Amino acid sequence: MNYDFKILPNAKLESIVPLVYELNNGKISKSTLSSRFNEMKNQNYECAVIMIGTEIIGITGLWFCTRHYSGKSVELDHVYIKPEHRDKGLGKLFMQWIKTYCKKKGYETMELNTYVQNYPSHKFYYNESFQILGYHFLKKL
Template sequence: MIAERGPLLPEMMIRLLAKNELAMTLPLVQELNPGVPPDVLAQRLQDMTAQGYRCAAAFTDDCCIGVAGISLGTRFWCGRYLDVDNVIVAPQYRGVGIGQQLMDWVENYAHKEGCEIMVLDAYVTNHPAHRFYQRNGYQIVGHHFVKSLRSTG
Protein backbone atom coordinates (compact mmCIF):
# COMPACT_ATOMS: atom_id res chain seq x y z
CA MET A 1 0.00 0.00 0.00
CA ILE A 2 1.32 3.45 -0.94
CA ALA A 3 0.96 6.13 1.71
CA GLU A 4 -1.08 9.12 0.66
CA ARG A 5 0.78 12.39 0.48
CA GLY A 6 -0.64 15.72 1.48
CA PRO A 7 -1.31 18.44 -1.07
CA LEU A 8 1.67 19.51 -3.10
CA LEU A 9 3.04 23.01 -2.84
CA PRO A 10 1.60 24.92 -5.78
CA GLU A 11 3.90 26.78 -8.13
CA MET A 12 3.93 30.24 -6.70
CA MET A 13 5.66 33.58 -6.54
CA ILE A 14 5.93 36.06 -3.69
CA ARG A 15 6.24 39.78 -4.22
CA LEU A 16 5.63 43.09 -2.52
CA LEU A 17 2.29 44.57 -3.53
CA ALA A 18 1.97 48.06 -4.95
CA LYS A 19 -0.25 50.44 -2.98
CA ASN A 20 -3.03 50.15 -5.55
CA GLU A 21 -3.04 46.34 -5.14
CA LEU A 22 -3.40 46.19 -1.35
CA ALA A 23 -7.20 45.92 -1.42
CA MET A 24 -6.87 42.42 -2.92
CA THR A 25 -5.68 41.23 0.50
CA LEU A 26 -8.92 42.17 2.26
CA PRO A 27 -10.74 38.84 1.72
CA LEU A 28 -7.87 37.03 3.46
CA VAL A 29 -7.65 39.67 6.20
CA GLN A 30 -11.39 39.20 6.76
CA GLU A 31 -10.74 35.53 7.60
CA LEU A 32 -8.49 36.52 10.49
CA ASN A 33 -10.83 39.33 11.58
CA PRO A 34 -14.35 37.97 11.05
CA GLY A 35 -15.90 40.36 13.57
CA VAL A 36 -14.76 43.47 11.73
CA PRO A 37 -17.06 44.69 8.93
CA PRO A 38 -15.44 44.73 5.45
CA ASP A 39 -15.89 48.51 5.07
CA VAL A 40 -14.07 49.07 8.37
CA LEU A 41 -11.20 46.83 7.25
CA ALA A 42 -10.98 48.81 3.98
CA GLN A 43 -10.79 52.11 5.87
CA ARG A 44 -8.17 50.72 8.25
CA LEU A 45 -6.12 49.54 5.28
CA GLN A 46 -6.14 53.08 3.88
CA ASP A 47 -5.04 54.47 7.25
CA MET A 48 -2.32 51.82 7.63
CA THR A 49 -1.03 52.44 4.11
CA ALA A 50 -0.67 56.15 4.89
CA GLN A 51 1.45 55.10 7.90
CA GLY A 52 3.83 52.97 5.81
CA TYR A 53 2.12 49.58 5.81
CA ARG A 54 3.23 47.25 3.01
CA CYS A 55 2.26 43.70 2.17
CA ALA A 56 4.01 40.69 0.67
CA ALA A 57 1.67 38.36 -1.19
CA ALA A 58 1.95 34.82 -2.50
CA PHE A 59 0.34 34.10 -5.87
CA THR A 60 -0.42 30.96 -7.77
CA ASP A 61 -1.54 31.71 -11.29
CA ASP A 62 -3.14 35.14 -10.75
CA CYS A 63 -4.75 34.22 -7.43
CA CYS A 64 -3.55 35.74 -4.14
CA ILE A 65 -3.26 32.76 -1.77
CA GLY A 66 -1.29 34.22 1.14
CA VAL A 67 -0.28 37.55 2.63
CA ALA A 68 2.06 38.96 5.25
CA GLY A 69 1.72 42.60 6.23
CA ILE A 70 4.91 44.47 7.09
CA SER A 71 5.82 47.80 8.64
CA LEU A 72 9.26 49.23 9.32
CA GLY A 73 10.12 51.26 12.38
CA THR A 74 12.76 52.18 14.93
CA ARG A 75 12.55 51.98 18.72
CA PHE A 76 14.97 52.78 21.51
CA TRP A 77 15.11 49.23 22.85
CA CYS A 78 15.80 47.41 19.57
CA GLY A 79 16.80 49.81 16.81
CA ARG A 80 15.38 49.28 13.31
CA TYR A 81 12.74 46.56 13.19
CA LEU A 82 10.22 44.99 10.86
CA ASP A 83 6.76 44.34 12.31
CA VAL A 84 4.96 41.39 10.71
CA ASP A 85 1.18 41.71 10.76
CA ASN A 86 -1.61 39.41 9.62
CA VAL A 87 0.17 36.41 8.11
CA ILE A 88 -2.69 34.58 6.43
CA VAL A 89 -2.85 31.70 3.96
CA ALA A 90 -6.10 30.81 2.17
CA PRO A 91 -7.65 27.76 3.89
CA GLN A 92 -7.36 25.47 0.88
CA TYR A 93 -3.60 26.14 0.67
CA ARG A 94 -2.70 25.69 4.35
CA GLY A 95 -0.29 23.01 5.47
CA VAL A 96 1.88 22.94 2.35
CA GLY A 97 4.59 25.46 3.31
CA ILE A 98 3.21 28.72 1.94
CA GLY A 99 3.29 30.43 5.33
CA GLN A 100 6.91 29.33 5.75
CA GLN A 101 7.85 30.71 2.34
CA LEU A 102 6.12 34.01 3.15
CA MET A 103 8.03 34.29 6.43
CA ASP A 104 11.31 33.46 4.69
CA TRP A 105 10.60 36.16 2.09
CA VAL A 106 9.75 38.71 4.79
CA GLU A 107 12.91 37.88 6.76
CA ASN A 108 15.03 38.38 3.64
CA TYR A 109 13.27 41.73 3.08
CA ALA A 110 14.03 42.73 6.70
CA HIS A 111 17.72 41.97 6.16
CA LYS A 112 17.76 44.08 2.99
CA GLU A 113 16.11 46.95 4.91
CA GLY A 114 18.79 46.84 7.61
CA CYS A 115 16.51 45.62 10.38
CA GLU A 116 18.02 44.30 13.59
CA ILE A 117 14.95 42.31 14.64
CA MET A 118 11.51 41.23 13.51
CA VAL A 119 8.48 41.46 15.79
CA LEU A 120 4.91 40.24 15.58
CA ASP A 121 1.79 39.75 17.66
CA ALA A 122 -0.32 36.61 17.85
CA TYR A 123 -3.58 36.22 19.72
CA VAL A 124 -3.02 34.40 23.02
CA THR A 125 -5.51 31.72 21.97
CA ASN A 126 -3.89 31.07 18.57
CA HIS A 127 -1.68 28.16 19.65
CA PRO A 128 -0.95 26.90 16.10
CA ALA A 129 0.47 30.35 15.29
CA HIS A 130 2.59 30.27 18.47
CA ARG A 131 4.09 26.93 17.44
CA PHE A 132 4.71 28.15 13.88
CA TYR A 133 6.47 31.34 15.00
CA GLN A 134 8.51 29.54 17.64
CA ARG A 135 9.67 27.02 15.00
CA ASN A 136 10.81 30.09 13.05
CA GLY A 137 12.97 31.35 15.90
CA TYR A 138 10.59 33.86 17.48
CA GLN A 139 10.57 34.08 21.26
CA ILE A 140 7.89 35.38 23.57
CA VAL A 141 9.73 38.16 25.41
CA GLY A 142 6.93 40.30 26.75
CA HIS A 143 3.23 40.99 26.92
CA HIS A 144 1.31 43.20 24.54
CA PHE A 145 -1.06 45.20 26.73
CA VAL A 146 -4.24 46.68 25.28
CA LYS A 147 -6.60 49.24 26.78
CA SER A 148 -9.80 49.89 24.86
CA LEU A 149 -10.70 53.55 24.35
CA ARG A 150 -14.03 52.76 22.72
CA SER A 151 -17.06 54.06 24.52
CA THR A 152 -19.30 51.34 25.89
CA GLY A 153 -22.59 53.12 25.87
Protein backbone atom coordinates in the same frame (compact mmCIF):
# COMPACT_ATOMS: atom_id res chain seq x y z
CA MET B 1 2.63 24.65 -7.04
CA ASN B 2 4.34 27.75 -8.38
CA TYR B 3 4.15 30.37 -5.62
CA ASP B 4 5.22 33.97 -6.08
CA PHE B 5 6.17 36.17 -3.11
CA LYS B 6 6.08 39.91 -3.59
CA ILE B 7 5.15 43.30 -2.16
CA LEU B 8 1.66 44.40 -3.14
CA PRO B 9 1.51 48.00 -4.38
CA ASN B 10 -0.37 50.18 -1.87
CA ALA B 11 -2.84 51.09 -4.61
CA LYS B 12 -3.99 47.44 -4.54
CA LEU B 13 -4.45 47.06 -0.76
CA GLU B 14 -8.19 46.74 -1.23
CA SER B 15 -7.58 43.28 -2.71
CA ILE B 16 -6.44 41.84 0.65
CA VAL B 17 -9.57 42.89 2.55
CA PRO B 18 -11.35 39.53 1.97
CA LEU B 19 -8.41 37.60 3.45
CA VAL B 20 -8.11 39.88 6.50
CA TYR B 21 -11.88 39.56 6.91
CA GLU B 22 -11.48 35.73 6.97
CA LEU B 23 -8.58 36.01 9.41
CA ASN B 24 -10.76 37.98 11.83
CA ASN B 25 -13.72 35.61 11.40
CA GLY B 26 -15.87 38.49 10.17
CA LYS B 27 -15.54 40.40 13.47
CA ILE B 28 -14.44 43.55 11.62
CA SER B 29 -16.62 44.61 8.70
CA LYS B 30 -15.17 44.76 5.22
CA SER B 31 -15.99 48.48 5.01
CA THR B 32 -14.07 49.17 8.24
CA LEU B 33 -11.13 47.13 6.98
CA SER B 34 -11.17 49.03 3.67
CA SER B 35 -11.17 52.34 5.50
CA ARG B 36 -8.30 51.30 7.76
CA PHE B 37 -6.17 49.97 4.90
CA ASN B 38 -6.79 53.21 3.04
CA GLU B 39 -5.24 55.06 6.01
CA MET B 40 -2.40 52.56 6.32
CA LYS B 41 -1.29 53.35 2.75
CA ASN B 42 0.22 56.57 4.07
CA GLN B 43 2.04 55.04 7.03
CA ASN B 44 5.23 52.93 7.24
CA TYR B 45 3.29 49.92 5.99
CA GLU B 46 3.79 47.43 3.18
CA CYS B 47 1.91 44.24 2.41
CA ALA B 48 3.70 41.05 1.39
CA VAL B 49 1.62 38.52 -0.51
CA ILE B 50 1.79 34.96 -1.72
CA MET B 51 0.29 34.48 -5.15
CA ILE B 52 -0.58 31.65 -7.46
CA GLY B 53 -0.97 33.30 -10.83
CA THR B 54 -3.23 36.28 -10.16
CA GLU B 55 -4.80 34.88 -6.96
CA ILE B 56 -3.61 36.12 -3.57
CA ILE B 57 -3.51 33.13 -1.21
CA GLY B 58 -1.45 34.54 1.66
CA ILE B 59 -0.67 37.90 3.21
CA THR B 60 1.15 39.70 5.95
CA GLY B 61 1.47 43.36 6.77
CA LEU B 62 4.93 44.77 7.39
CA TRP B 63 5.25 47.77 9.72
CA PHE B 64 8.69 49.38 9.61
CA CYS B 65 10.11 51.38 12.51
CA THR B 66 13.06 51.80 14.85
CA ARG B 67 12.55 50.61 18.41
CA HIS B 68 14.77 51.41 21.38
CA TYR B 69 15.03 47.74 22.42
CA SER B 70 15.54 46.10 19.03
CA GLY B 71 16.83 48.69 16.55
CA LYS B 72 15.44 48.79 13.01
CA SER B 73 12.49 46.44 13.25
CA VAL B 74 9.70 45.10 11.09
CA GLU B 75 6.48 44.01 12.78
CA LEU B 76 4.48 41.37 10.95
CA ASP B 77 0.74 41.95 11.12
CA HIS B 78 -2.26 39.90 10.01
CA VAL B 79 -0.26 36.88 8.83
CA TYR B 80 -2.71 34.65 6.97
CA ILE B 81 -2.58 31.82 4.47
CA LYS B 82 -5.82 30.40 3.06
CA PRO B 83 -6.61 27.09 4.83
CA GLU B 84 -6.40 24.98 1.68
CA HIS B 85 -2.76 26.05 1.20
CA ARG B 86 -1.56 25.34 4.74
CA ASP B 87 0.56 22.42 5.96
CA LYS B 88 2.65 22.37 2.78
CA GLY B 89 5.71 24.28 4.03
CA LEU B 90 4.46 27.52 2.49
CA GLY B 91 4.56 29.47 5.77
CA LYS B 92 8.22 28.58 6.22
CA LEU B 93 9.02 29.72 2.67
CA PHE B 94 7.07 32.95 3.22
CA MET B 95 8.93 33.71 6.47
CA GLN B 96 12.28 33.12 4.71
CA TRP B 97 11.29 35.44 1.87
CA ILE B 98 10.18 38.13 4.36
CA LYS B 99 13.40 37.79 6.35
CA THR B 100 15.52 38.17 3.19
CA TYR B 101 13.44 41.12 1.96
CA CYS B 102 13.65 42.97 5.29
CA LYS B 103 17.38 42.31 5.73
CA LYS B 104 18.00 43.80 2.26
CA LYS B 105 16.11 46.92 3.43
CA GLY B 106 18.50 47.18 6.40
CA TYR B 107 16.23 45.87 9.17
CA GLU B 108 17.68 43.97 12.12
CA THR B 109 14.73 42.31 13.82
CA MET B 110 11.27 40.88 13.11
CA GLU B 111 8.47 40.83 15.65
CA LEU B 112 4.78 40.02 15.74
CA ASN B 113 1.74 39.47 17.91
CA THR B 114 -0.41 36.37 17.81
CA TYR B 115 -3.70 35.69 19.53
CA VAL B 116 -3.34 33.86 22.84
CA GLN B 117 -5.66 31.03 21.74
CA ASN B 118 -3.96 30.50 18.37
CA TYR B 119 -1.83 27.55 19.51
CA PRO B 120 -0.84 26.35 16.02
CA SER B 121 0.69 29.76 15.30
CA HIS B 122 2.67 29.65 18.55
CA LYS B 123 4.28 26.36 17.54
CA PHE B 124 4.99 27.71 14.06
CA TYR B 125 6.68 30.88 15.35
CA TYR B 126 8.73 28.93 17.91
CA ASN B 127 9.92 26.74 15.05
CA GLU B 128 10.86 29.91 13.16
CA SER B 129 13.08 30.98 16.11
CA PHE B 130 10.77 33.72 17.43
CA GLN B 131 10.89 34.20 21.20
CA ILE B 132 8.22 35.55 23.51
CA LEU B 133 9.36 38.96 24.67
CA GLY B 134 6.29 40.18 26.54
CA TYR B 135 2.55 40.64 26.52
CA HIS B 136 0.60 42.88 24.15
CA PHE B 137 -2.05 44.99 25.88
CA LEU B 138 -4.89 46.90 24.24
CA LYS B 139 -7.25 49.52 25.63
CA LYS B 140 -10.04 51.02 23.57
CA LEU B 141 -10.30 54.80 23.90
